[in-house]
Amino acid sequence: MPDCRAAASPPVPNAADVAVTARPPWLGLAVLLLAGFVTIFDLFVVNVAIPSMQATLDASLAQVGLVVAGYELAFGVLLIAGGRLGDRHGRRRLFVVGMAGFALASALCGLAPDAGVLIAARVLQGLAAALLFPQVYVSIRVHFQGAAARRAFGLLGMTLGLAAIAGQVLGGWLVHADIAGLGWRTIFLINVPIGVLAIAMARLVPESRAPERPTLDWGGVALVGAGLGLLLVPLLEGPAHGWPAWMRIALVAGAVLLAVFARQQVRRRLRGQDPLVDMRLLCDRQFAIGGVLVLLVYSTSSSFFLCFALLVQSGFGLDPLAAGLLFAPCSVGFVLASLSAPRLVARFGPGALAVAAVVYAVSLAWLVGQVYSAGGALSPAHLVPTLVVVGAAQGLIMTPLLNLVLGTVDAARAGMASGVVSTLQQVGAAFGVAIVGMVFGAALSGAVGDDLRARYADAFVAGMACNVAAACVAALLLRLLARSSGQGGGTLPSRA
Structure with missing residues (x-):
C-alpha cells in the first residue's frame, strides 16, 4: 500500500521567498510530478522483485533487506540537507543534479553484478532522491499560490499515490515480462530515459533560491548517517552471522554517535549556527x-x-x-x-x-x-x-x-x-x-x-x-x- 512517507514536506520557504508569477508554470509542474513519481515508484517497485533478485544474485534475506532499507535510510538522512542545498544553490539546479544522480544510480542498480553492488547503488539512489525530492515540494510552494497551489498539490498527491500502485503492478509486469532477458533489472533501467527526459525539460521549471543562504551542517549529516547505519546493518546481518563481537560493538558505536550528534546539534544552536535538527x-x-x-x-x-x-x-x-x-x-x-x-x-x-x-x-x-x-x-x-x-x-x-x-x-x-x-x-x-x-x-x-x-x-x-x-x-x-x-x-x- 502507498505510505505517503514523503507527504511531510521539507522546510517550508519563508514568505519573502515566494515568487510572484503572472502565470503558474504548469508545464514545469509536469516535470516536477515526473520526478516525484520516480522517487516514490522506486520505494515500492523492489518489493515485487525481491524473490527474483534473490534467485539471480544469490542474495541472502539480510542483503535484500539492505536493498530496501538502504534506499530509505539514505533518503531520510540527506533529506533536510537536500532541501537546504536547493535553498542555497537554486532549486532547479539541485533538481537537475538530483535527477542526474538518480538516473546514474538507477543504471548502476540495473547493471549490478552482485548483491553488494546493488546495495551500494541503492544507497546512492536514495542519496540522489534526497537531493531531488525536496525541490519538487518547495518549487510548487514557491511558484503556485492560492487555488493554483491547491490544485498543484492535489495533482502531486494523486501522482504519488499512482506511483505507489504502479510500483507494484507495473513493476510486477516488468519483472514478469522479462524484457530482453533483463528480468528485475528493467525496474531500475526504466528510470534512465525518464531521467534524461526530466533533465531536458527542467528549463520549464523557473529557478528560485531562498533570500538567505542557509548554512549546511555536514558534520551533523555524517554523524547521524554513520550512527543510523551502524545500528541498521547489524540488525539485518547479525542473525545470519551469529552476532559476532564486531556487530555488537557496532550497535554500541551507533548509539554513541547518535548521542554525540544530539550534543553537537545543541552546541551549534548555542553558537548561533543553524542546526540540522x-x-x-x-x-x-x-x-x-x-x-x-x-x-x-x-x-x-x-x-x-x-x-x-x-x-x-x-x-x-x-x-x-x-x-x-x-x-x-x-x-x-x-x-x-x-x-x-x-x-x-x-x-x-x-x-x-x-x-x-x-x-x-x-x-x-x-x-x-x-x-x-x-x-x-x-x-x-x-x-x-x-x-x-x-x-x-x-x-x-x-x-x-x-x-x-x-x-x-x-x-x-x-x-x-x-x-x-x-x-x-x-x-x-x-x-x-x-x-x-x-x-x-x-x-x-x-x-x-x-x-x-x-x-x-x-x-x-x-x-x-x-x-x-x-x-x-x-x-x-x-x-x-x-x-x-x-x-x-x-x-x-x-x-x-
Whole structure:
C-alpha cells in the first residue's frame, strides 16, 4: 500500500521567498510530478522483485533487506540537507543534479553484478532522491499560490499515490515480462530515459533560491548517517552471522554517535549556527510522542511489503505480476481513504485518527490470524478483503497523522519540524525492514518440515507479529496525542 512517507514536506520557504508569477508554470509542474513519481515508484517497485533478485544474485534475506532499507535510510538522512542545498544553490539546479544522480544510480542498480553492488547503488539512489525530492515540494510552494497551489498539490498527491500502485503492478509486469532477458533489472533501467527526459525539460521549471543562504551542517549529516547505519546493518546481518563481537560493538558505536550528534546539534544552536535538527523540538512532549508515532506507523509499511512479497512469491510460488495485482486493491483502498481522511478529521476531530489506528491494528491482527490458521493451505487471493481494509486504515492514518504532529509546534518551527518528520518517516521504514526482516529470517531458518508454503506462512506470522505490536502501541499513543490536541495542545494546520 502507498505510505505517503514523503507527504511531510521539507522546510517550508519563508514568505519573502515566494515568487510572484503572472502565470503558474504548469508545464514545469509536469516535470516536477515526473520526478516525484520516480522517487516514490522506486520505494515500492523492489518489493515485487525481491524473490527474483534473490534467485539471480544469490542474495541472502539480510542483503535484500539492505536493498530496501538502504534506499530509505539514505533518503531520510540527506533529506533536510537536500532541501537546504536547493535553498542555497537554486532549486532547479539541485533538481537537475538530483535527477542526474538518480538516473546514474538507477543504471548502476540495473547493471549490478552482485548483491553488494546493488546495495551500494541503492544507497546512492536514495542519496540522489534526497537531493531531488525536496525541490519538487518547495518549487510548487514557491511558484503556485492560492487555488493554483491547491490544485498543484492535489495533482502531486494523486501522482504519488499512482506511483505507489504502479510500483507494484507495473513493476510486477516488468519483472514478469522479462524484457530482453533483463528480468528485475528493467525496474531500475526504466528510470534512465525518464531521467534524461526530466533533465531536458527542467528549463520549464523557473529557478528560485531562498533570500538567505542557509548554512549546511555536514558534520551533523555524517554523524547521524554513520550512527543510523551502524545500528541498521547489524540488525539485518547479525542473525545470519551469529552476532559476532564486531556487530555488537557496532550497535554500541551507533548509539554513541547518535548521542554525540544530539550534543553537537545543541552546541551549534548555542553558537548561533543553524542546526540540522533543533533538539528542543524533541524535548516538546507532544512532538516527541508524535515523532515516536511516525516511527512506529511507518515502520509497519515497507516491512509488510517485504514479508508479503516473500510469502506469496517465494513461499506460494506466485509470479511477480500476480503478486503485484494482489497488492493493487490494497493500494486503491489506501488512495480512496486518504482522499476522504481530511474531511473525516475536519468533521470528527483528531479522535477519528485514534479510531482508524485501532482499525489498522485489528486488521493487521486479522491478516496474521488468517495466515496462521490456514498455514500451507492458504489461498493468497482470500486475503484481498483484509488487505483492502489494511490499506484503507493506513490511508486514514498517515497524512492526517503528519498534520497532527506538525500542529503540535508553533509556526516559527514548522519548517524544521516538517524536515524532522520527513526524516523520521524514512528512518522508521528502514528500521521496520531491519527488525521485522530479522524476525522473519530467524523464524524461516528455524522452521522444520518439507512444506515450503507452511514454513513461509509461519515466518510471515512471526515477522508481522512485530507490526501488530507496533500498531497497537501506535493506537494507544495516537489516542493520547489526539486527546491532548483536542484540549488545545495543538491545532491541525491546513495543508495545500
